Amino acid sequence: MIRIYNTMTRTKEEFVPLAAPHVGMYVCGVTVYDQSHVGHARSAMVFDVIRRYLTFKGYQVTFVKNYTDVDDRIIKRASQEGVTAREFAERFIAAERADMASLGVLAPDVDPKATEHVPQMIELISRLVASGHAYPIDGDVYFEIRRFPSYGRLSGKNLDELLAGARVEVDERKRDPRDFALWKGAKPGEPAWDSPWGSGRPGWHIECSAMAMQYLGESFDLHGGGEDLIFPHHECEIAQAEACTGRPFARYWAHNGMVNMGKDKMSKSLGNTLNIREVVKRHDPDALRLWVLGTHYRNMIEWSEERVEESARALDRFARLRRDATAVRGGAAAASLPPAFAEFRPRFARAMDDDFNTPQALAALFDFVRALAEARDRGPAVIAPGGGFVAGVDELVQLARVLGLFGRDAAAEGPPAEVERLVVARGEARARRDFKRSDELRDEIARLGWLVEDTSAGPRLTPKGS
RNA sequence: GGCGGCGUAGCCAAGUGGCUAAGGCGGAGGUCUGCAAAACCUCUACUCCGCGGUUCGAAUCCGCGCGCCGCCUCCA
Secondary structure, eight states, X not given: OOEEXXXXXXEEEEOOOTBTTEEEEEEOOOBSSSOOBHHHHHHHHHHXXXXXXXXXXXXXXXXXXXXXXXXXXXXXXXXXXXXXXXXXXXXHHHHHHHHHHHTTOOOOXXXXXXXXXXXXXXXXXXXXXXXXXXXXXXXXXXXXXXXXXXXXTTTTOOHHHHHHOTTSOOOTTSSXXXXXXXXXXXXXXXXXXXXXXXXXXXXXXXXXXXXXXXXXXXXXXXXXXXXXXXXXXXXXHHHHHHHHHSSOOEEEEEEEOOEEETTEEOOTTTTOOXXXXXXXXXXXXXXXXXHHXXXXXXXXXXXXXXXXXXXXXHHHHHHHHHHHHHHHOOSSOOOOOOGGGTTHHHHHHHHHHBTOOHHHHHHHHHHHHHHHHHHHHHOHHHHXXXXXXXXXXXXXXXXXXXXXXXXSOOOOOOOOHHHHHHHHHHHHHHHTTOHHHHHHHHHHHHHTTEEEEEETTEEEEEEXXX
16 A cells, blocks of 8 residues: 655545556646756656556556646747747757656656647636636636635645735736736737637646646546645646536645755756756766655755765665676576565565655665675575576566666676786786786776776676766 | 744664664775775664653654744746
């Protein structure tokens, strides 16, 4: 049984899908007007892991993550560059896809764009106007929050306090300052679509209600996003959708914590972002992922180059095991998992079942690593092809993959012939105890990117940086 | 001002009423090695921001205080 912390109720609840084994999952993607940063990376990895774990548990997950590709900033920046909003947005959609792939984040089943769902949004808005939840003024359409009594429930806000929030510019035409735009009348030169209220474009929140319902139905299981989206974005999504259908929208709401730069949240508006593209140049994506998963997804995490490097070191212990397993794998039929290694899968699952407690799941994996290394050092019987060691490593890797680790196949390609030649030469030097020559050769091999280590079974070659 | 969250070893971070307070990184010692590297073994919080309280029993619940963060505006 999986328990998920539901932002709506502020408690951990048993996860019961509407129509098991199917699970409909929607996560708010990015507004594509800039490069994706580490904060986006965290959110993406967190929900990637949730999706993978649900799949691991046997659910058939339909995972939808949108692109919001029409928005004030997109329009503004596109016009500054003299390109169309569409061209501008497409560029960053492509960049985002590349970033996600580089992080080992699985592609969504559907990744709809707002601009391709305007008719659905217009349909929604029309129904809201018809039912009296929304009202048009001068080509704009606003949602009237007083007509939706539970507005504020998700974010725990009460409407009176919201009114005091004078940081919002008051638009005199609105019936209530807290009402939000569903549709914005077109200004000259802006992308626009025809609608019953004249030419215009959708407001910020409506696209997610429309696309979620389009692909997952009026009610679906899990809705995710960064905790900074709880208000107003998700609050508004709920209002629009539920006012329209009269049915509950998402059943569970999951929100990831922010990434901070020093004490401040990393955000585009503060200008303290670190782009994924930059980070991936310096760090192994798996190290980044291990760093992210080392903290529970709902807690804040502070960016730290050093901590990512630490994660990379921890990863070496997995990598060594995998290479050792590859080395002894042989053609023998895989042995079944020895009882000594059987405890880790249940431990892993127990941790993940409890609101996706990845730090605890990782602790189980590291204990597994220790148990495997110990067995390996204990002797040939375990390591022999068909012995339990290989089966254990396979099990470990399987579990790690549920966290999205080791997605790339690291079945190391052999070293180049030149390196092989040097290793042989070094072995000869060592045999005649010419250690000076031997060390020179090791340095030479290192310059070619390989690490030689002497073991009882002979020299072991490892590509550097893997 | 309102709402929400956090404060656990040198650093990071689980645990949220009761066996010896996970795990990672770092550090110390040991085994192995020509030297290394890697790996393995042992050790590294009598204590969980402070002060009160509830309880047979609290890091875990309650109150107050201190420090920090997020949301209330675009934001993952």
